[in-house]
Amino acid sequence: MLPFEGKLKADNRWVQMAKIIPWNRIENDYAKLFPSNIGQVAKPARMAIGALIIKEKLNLSDEETIQQITENPYLQYFIGFKEYEQEQPFDPSLMVHFRKRFGLGGINAINELIMNIEKEDHDDDDEPKNKGTLLIDATCAPADIRYPTDLSLLNEAREKTEKMIDTLYSPLKGTIKKPRTYRQKARKRYLAISKKRKVKKTDMRKAIGQQLRYLTRNLNHIEKLQEISTDEGLSNRQLREFEVIKTLYEQQSKMHKEKSHSVEERIVSISQSHVRPIVRGKVKTPTEFGAKVSISLVDGYASIEKLSPYFAGRAN
Numbered sequence: 001m002l003p004f005e006g007k008l009k010a011d012n013r014w015v016q017m018a019k020i021i022p023w024n025r026i027e028n029d030y031a032k033l034f035p036s037n038i039g040q041v042a043k044p045a046r047m048a049i050g051a052l053i054i055k056e057k058l059n060l061s062d063e064e065t066i067q068q069i070t071e072n073p074y075l076q077y078f079i080g081f082k083e084y085e086q087e088q089p090f091d092p093s094l095m096v097h098f099r100k101r102f103g104l105g106g107i108n109a110i111n112e113l114i115m116n117i118e119k120e121d122h123d124d125d126d127e128p129k130n131k132g133t134l135l136i137d138a139t140c141a142p143a144d145i146r147y148p149t150d151l152s153l154l155n156e157a158r159e160k161t162e163k164m165i166d167t168l169y170s171p172l173k174g175t176i177k178k179p180r181t182y183r184q185k186a187r188k189r190y191l192a193i194s195k196k197r198k199v200k201k202t203d204m205r206k207a208i209g210q211q212l213r214y215l216t217r218n219l220n221h222i223e224k225l226q227e228i229s230t231d232e233g234l235s236n237r238q239l240r241e242f243e244v245i246k247t248l249y250e251q252q253s254k255m256h257k258e259k260s261h262s263v264e265e266r267i268v269s270i271s272q273s274h275v276r277p278i279v280r281g282k283v284k285t286p287t288e289f290g291a292k293v294s295i296s297l298v299d300g301y302a303s304i305e306k307l308s309p310y311f312a313g314r315a316n
Contacts, residue, residue, distance in 0.1 A: 048101070049110065069088070070088045151190065154215060158211060158214050168222065168229050190207070212253060215249055219245070
């Protein structure tokens with residue numbers, strides 16, 4: 001008998017999918033992550049895993065995933081609700097914690113568990129052991145980032161460091177002179193090149209050199225302000241970005257000095273510093289950004305055989 005007073009269709013895809021997932025066995029493994037009774041009560045494994053499946057299957061953002069669950073009784077049933085609730089099940093920020101707790105290994109383990117259960121249910125000794133077709137393919141799981149260029153990355157880094165300088169200087173206002181960043185001049189120089197449809201290599205190299213010098217000045221200002229700052233200083237996010245920008249600066253300075261376009265573990269996004277470029281050689285998309293995934297398909301079940309998130313290549 002279905003919950004929700006039996007008003008859900010038994011042949012609905014979410015109802016059918018819920019039947020083949022071993023929620024109880026997953027719940028037991030999930031409970032091992034929280035051996036202590038201290039702290040906030042964790043959400044059920046079905047709710048956590050179910051929300052992650054919904055997000056990926058429907059290709060939604062964290063916020064939209066929660067919105068869809070709130071509005072759809074079938075999705076609520078899928079994550080373990082016994083009756084329809086009008087309030088959102090949890091804050092979208094918890095989706096980040098769900099991904100960290102389960103990780104790729106946990107998701108793969110659940111996938112293999114489902115496959116093994118299905119194989120056990122359909123096991124037949126009269127059938128030959130060697131059967132079916134194994135398909136293996138490697139592809140790129142593209143990250144949702146804009147196609148970067150060296151100049152645009154440096155411009156973004158410069159703008160972020162300018163905000164960091166503003167943050168660090170704010171509690172010191174009136175006691176010291178504010179460091180000069182020449183932000184308006186730097187912005188004009190960037191736009192002068194970025195708005196052109198075709199840019200000469202010499203002009204691009206000159207523009208990159210200019211942005212590197214502005215960024216050098218800003219990084220030095222930030223380090224000096226951090227030494228004399230009496231306030232809390234930069235936020236955790238700004239501190240993470242500051243470390244990424246320093247690495248980005250080192251990489252870009254090296255490439256500019258050596259007149260090259262490649263470097264090991266090249267950063268192509270400040271907000272997603274783990275993403276690496278993959279040179280595919282395709283006509284429409286010669287370079288893609290994201291993880292390289294090797295996937296096998298057996299009897300309709302897909303498994304991730306290998307996930308390689310780090311690649312180096314040319315992104316300019």
